[in-house]
Amino acid sequence: MPLVTTTRPATSLTIRPATDDDWPLLWPVVEAVVREGETYVYPLDLTSDQAREVWMERPPGATVVAESADGTVLGTAKMGPNRPGHGDHVGTASFMVAPAARGLGVGRALGERVVAWHRERGFHGIQFNAVVESNAPAVRLWRSLGFAIIGTVPGAFRSPAHGYVGLHVMYLDLT
Amino acid sequence: MPLVTTTRPATSLTIRPATDDDWPLLWPVVEAVVREGETYVYPLDLTSDQAREVWMERPPGATVVAESADGTVLGTAKMGPNRPGHGDHVGTASFMVAPAARGLGVGRALGERVVAWHRERGFHGIQFNAVVESNAPAVRLWRSLGFAIIGTVPGAFRSPAHGYVGLHVMYLDLT
Numbered sequence: 636m637p638l639v640t641t642t643r644p645a646t647s648l649t650i651r652p653a654t655d656d657d658w659p660l661l662w663p664v665v666e667a668v669v670r671e672g673e674t675y676v677y678p679l680d681l682t683s684d685q686a687r688e689v690w691m692e693r694p695p696g697a698t699v700v701a702e703s704a705d706g707t708v709l710g711t712a713k714m715g716p717n718r719p720g721h722g723d724h725v726g727t728a729s730f731m732v733a734p735a736a737r738g739l740g741v742g743r744a745l746g747e748r749v750v751a752w753h754r755e756r757g758f759h760g761i762q763f764n765a766v767v768e769s770n771a772p773a774v775r776l777w778r779s780l781g782f783a784i785i786g787t788v789p790g791a792f793r794s795p796a797h798g799y800v801g802l803h804v805m806y807l808d809l810t
Numbered sequence: 811m812p813l814v815t816t817t818r819p820a821t822s823l824t825i826r827p828a829t830d831d832d833w834p835l836l837w838p839v840v841e842a843v844v845r846e847g848e849t850y851v852y853p854l855d856l857t858s859d860q861a862r863e864v865w866m867e868r869p870p871g872a873t874v875v876a877e878s879a880d881g882t883v884l885g886t887a888k889m890g891p892n893r894p895g896h897g898d899h900v901g902t903a904s905f906m907v908a909p910a911a912r913g914l915g916v917g918r919a920l921g922e923r924v925v926a927w928h929r930e931r932g933f934h935g936i937q938f939n940a941v942v943e944s945n946a947p948a949v950r951l952w953r954s955l956g957f958a959i960i961g962t963v964p965g966a967f968r969s970p971a972h973g974y975v976g977l978h979v980m981y982l983d984l985t
Binding site: 679764785806 | 847850851852853854892893894895896897898899900934935937939940959960961962963964965966967968969970974977979981983985
């Protein structure tokens, strides 16, 4: 687990929509998180092409990139309806922060952007389907943004470091 | 909501693996359930080709068909890992019963088959991600098979008949 410091990014953190041209810079961040295998249930052998297909959302979804003043990618998030049809009024999102940028408030900045994005579009709420119980910094962050744990599926995630841990369903009501 | 009777199928109900050739007979059942829009969050304008892609599972998943002695399709279920990677030890499944065959125990027979399928393959549990709260027969059936409600995402489903209702996450422990 990365050290969590109280250092916050100064004015140098920018969050902007991701474009197809960004993928070569996003993939190393996504790859590091996927290969680590501690926070997401992606296939461990995910290729760049497969990851791009999953991560680069098309409308009505969106993908954003967090970067420093010199253009270094610090993190990325994707968001959009959690379900189609009669469930598309609830959104969802996924987040990845570059290992070297953890503990700097990148996740919080991305989370705030994601909440604002859903509010602006009239979503009724945001559901996270599978927050790894042992990912304490993430659980703490989402709680601080107002998300509640709806329930926990016991032992649904095999953490390389912690063994079988639960997956939280978390929800933020925006109505 | 269909009338629920106590009539159970006699020995005439057969459950077998579905093949590609079955799709023309499965699609009317899937289409009826999707268009009804009361029990699943599929796109309402789902086409036959899109539905086949979603419904006809490839290994390690499976799709089965329930049919009467004369070959009439009564229902269908699909099953497989709920998540890839470090989450693939928990399974999931979806069920559809032909409108004319409801209340006859087809759903229960399919549910029992699905539970057995997961047990045989060593899954640790079965998770249903989105059981519509107002679908009382389904909630009752899954409870009777041992599933527990892990949590409910409030108002996450727009039921044509009931308005905004919750989506249950249900789970059966097989360990």
